[in-house]
Amino acid sequence: MATSQDEMKLTFRKFKDGENKWSSMHDKIFVADTSHKCPVYVHRTPPCQGSCPSGEDIRGWLQIVRGIEKPPKGVDWHEYAFRRSTDANPFPAMMGRVCPAPCEDGCNRNEVDDFVGINAVEQFIGDTAYENGYKFEAPPLTTDKKVAIVGGGPAGMSAAYHLRRRGIASCIFDDHEKLGGMMQYGIPGYRVPRTHLDHEIQRIIDMGDIEVRTGVRVGRDVSVEELEKEFDAILWAIGCKTGRGLPVPGWEGTPNCISGVAFLEAFNKGDLKVTAEKVVCVGGGDTSIDVVSVARRLGKISNLNPKDRPEEVIYGHTAHDAAMTAAREGAEVTLTALFPREEMTATEHEVRDALTEGVTILNEVMPVEVIKNEEGRATGLKMAKCKLEDGRPVPIEGTEFVLEADLIVAAIGQGGDLEGLEDFDNGRGLMDSDQFYQVPNKPGHFVAGDIIRPHLLTTAIGQASIAAESIQHYLNNEAQVKRPKVDKHHFNLLAKLNEAGLAPVEFQPEGDLRGTSSANYAIHNFEDRASSEIISHDQLFLGHFAYEPRHKRGEKIPGADEVLGHFEERYIGLPEEEAQAEAGRCMSCGLCFECDNCVIYCPQDAVYRVKKDEATTGRYVATDYTRCIGCHICSDVCPTGYIDMAMGE
Incomplete structure (x- = not known):
């Protein structure tokens, strides 16, 4: 909370006599309102993302598809959406088809009409990447150490991907002929086209420095002790196959x-x-x-x-x-x-x-x-x-x-197959894990996926992402970093400003340092609470959103007389225009989507659009505090809950 003028004391700063008082009209203006608060722009996590076990920046890639967030110069928006989507999950074409979509259950749009078809847009992103042959970027290796990944299913492949992005090489062991785990051997091909699945797996392998040894059963063909001698860390991602x-x-x-x-x-x-x-x-x-x-x-x-x-x-x-x-x-x-x-x-x-x-x-x-x-x-x-x-x-x-x-046929649950790995059995046919996905009391051993507790494919993918980060800390002899309360891949305003060439200048401690409203060394009136808060529908101005029916994918569901021998793919993906229109239904909970309500309705013209050459996602509007009277109209009409009346006495 800002210090009031009455409470302000002279500090180590030097002031001339008579120049320690504000010369503006704030005191007189503020009596026009009883809240004595001015707007602050607060970024929070949307519930779709908060519900996603992979931690995808769902709002982010929806904003890209709809055209709100612009890609950097020279990058097509299709590829930019693909890269934002795969920052957390390397399988957009797969998960867009088979994920049961807890994100859609959590979507705040359910309070208006119907959830945003997140799966359908993700399938569009994945299929577009497949058609255009997008590749993953592979940074140089940062260490000569190497990680053994036991299991080539969603957790194992996700771990290999995230480790490689961190500059760490790995070797995947799998006892099947092909990689993919439950995506390959548990889900029928009419739900997961094998052309797309194999492509998304190969795209990870093509990053390089990811060795693959299929047809090898750890605990039978190779011992744990042999792995410990050859590799610097081991990730167990063996799933539940029994x-x-x-x-x-x-x-x-x-x-x-x-x-x-x-x-x-x-x-x-x-x-x-x-x-x-x-x-x-x-x-x-x-x-x-x-x-x-x-x-x-x-x-x-x-x-x-x-x-x-x-x-x-x-x-x-x-x-x-x-x-x-x-x-x-x-x-x-x-x-x-x-x-x-x-x-x-x-x-x-x-x-x-x-x-x-x-x-x-x-x-x-x-x-x-x-x-x-x-x-x-x-x-x-x-x-x-x-x-x-x-x-x-x-x-x-x-x-x-x-x-x-x-x-x-019994389909009442699955268990792990720990034959030859009995030392890791927690007594329930599964493996134990701590919050960093380390195996307790076994330094250098990590675990992710169903072998911890059978759950969703997206859960395994998200756990592997965190495990990869933990493995990096382990290999670097660093302490594990405390996980945030909302442990997701968040929009980062500073990174966006850097991407757009708008990064703040270096701080120079000179002159009058009170306030940052006109300073260019700080991000003005912005607060990031995304790692600790999920924004609920009651913090939004839902009256802004008109009824708009969901743009649904087509489906080929055979009737009882047609089902015999029917193995055609079930979903018909959205065409580009409909994918963009469906992304446009996103309410951008917790982040500005440039609707101009705050600018239009401000009675003092205190809220204004940032100059075009200084604007980017998250920095579209700002406030002139010499004009603001704390009426909180801007906060009331903000559809996304991005504006808090939080600055002032």
């Missing part, structure tokens, strides 16, 4: 009872081309939706040879011939879930699509027992209606029924 079985009698050892993870991996490898006649999947999350959607697309073959049964393929004993697809017919597929439809953890539109494709969904039921024949194969799954008691499902007596099944 599916949990159903905790019911009859499950263990039954050949046609399999996990959802194994089912999807066999399909994504190209081995599984048909499924069973009657498939029952127990789940309710996104993995279970993928299982039943794939099962409907694969269909079944009547009188299937026993050696070609799905479980034989899934367990790796055989592989289907592509010619089999010509004879397949529709399969009967059922998904069961403990919770009501509105409480299922699967994304709402994924559930809707599965129903459209002909999947039967039974809610508020639980498995009780696997029914088997004399050969020991499952022929059905006994179910019962259920209720929750202390968070656990309890069957309701007398409601039992049997679902006939030739294949039963």
Whole structure:
């Protein structure tokens, strides 16, 4: 808070007699208002970004796409948006398609009409980068030390990317033939086009000084001790590849009872081309939706040879011939879930699509027992209606029924495979991590992704970004830096001013140092609270925003009669004009988007536009405090909550 004139005392500064009083009319002007406050421009984090586990500067790249934030000279806005997007997440084409978008749930625009289609714009950025062949910049190496990354999934690839941007080389170990982890082997190709996925993976490898060793299982083919000798740090990003079985009698050892993870991996490898006649999947999350959607697309073959049964393929004993697809017919597929439809953890539109494709969904039921024949194969799954008691499902007596099944799939969770790595097992089949993503009591070992706790792809990507920073501190023998309260990739006004050639001049301690309103060595009347505050909708002037329907992507969702053999990509990306229009719906929460309301409505003409050759994002308007009377109209009409009445007595 500024010091009032009455409280001001002469300090070490030298003043002539009679020149220690302000000569302006502020005291007389300020009596026109009771707040005695003047505007300060305060940057805060928008809730979309606060909800993003990767910590993307979502508002930033939306501002670029819509044309508010201008790229530096010589850079096309498409590429500039790509670079801002990938500052946090190197997979825009992938995440724009498959991320369940917690950012959209958090979007303040939900209070006006509908959220901004952040995923759709991110897909546009990623697809444009793919079409234009944008590459990642690779700075020179800053150290001769090298990091082993165990696991080439989203966490491992993100870590390699962020380490390389910091000038650190790495080597990725993966026990599969191809990199990508769950993006490659867990998500169907009609949701994640393999052309785009492989391109985004290769773009990281092309940065150089990222070695790849596929088909290598750490703990079997190479020991932890060997890694410790060869590398200066190790990041564990091995994911969770083992599916949990159903905790019911009859499950263990039954050949046609399999996990959802194994089912999807066999399909994504190209081995599984048909499924069973009657498939029952127990789940309710996104993995279970993928299982039943794939099962409907694969269909079944009547009188299937026993050696070609799905479980034989899934367990790796055989592989289907592509010619089999010509004879397949529709399969009967059922998904069961403990919770009501509105409480299922699967994304709402994924559930809707599965129903459209002909999947039967039974809610508020639980498995009780696997029914088997004399050969020991499952022929059905006994179910019962259920209720929750202390968070656990309890069957309701007398409601039992049997679902006939030739294949039963459990998609109720995943666990880690720590065979050969038992020293890292925390007793739950996972690895422990501290706040810096270090493995406790194991110096030089770091961890990220599902092996900490199974969650979203975007969560793994964000954790790896922080782990890369922690690894850099470790390699440099530096103490770990305390993480900010809002731990995200934030807009940085000083960096933007430097980019635009408008950086403040060097401070020279001369003359009258009271105030900075006319000084060019400081950023005038700006405060950055982005690392500690997320701006909520009640801090915005929502009346500024008119109703504008969302520009939605097209979708190819086959009906029940069309789904068999339908493997076309699901989403049809937005054309450029619509992507820009959708980005234009962003309310730019917490940062000026140049609407001019404060300039137009200021009764004293105290708020003014910064000169064009001195303006950039975050420095579009300023205040002449010799005119301001503290009426706070500018703050009231600011749509983005960027103006606080905070300067003054």
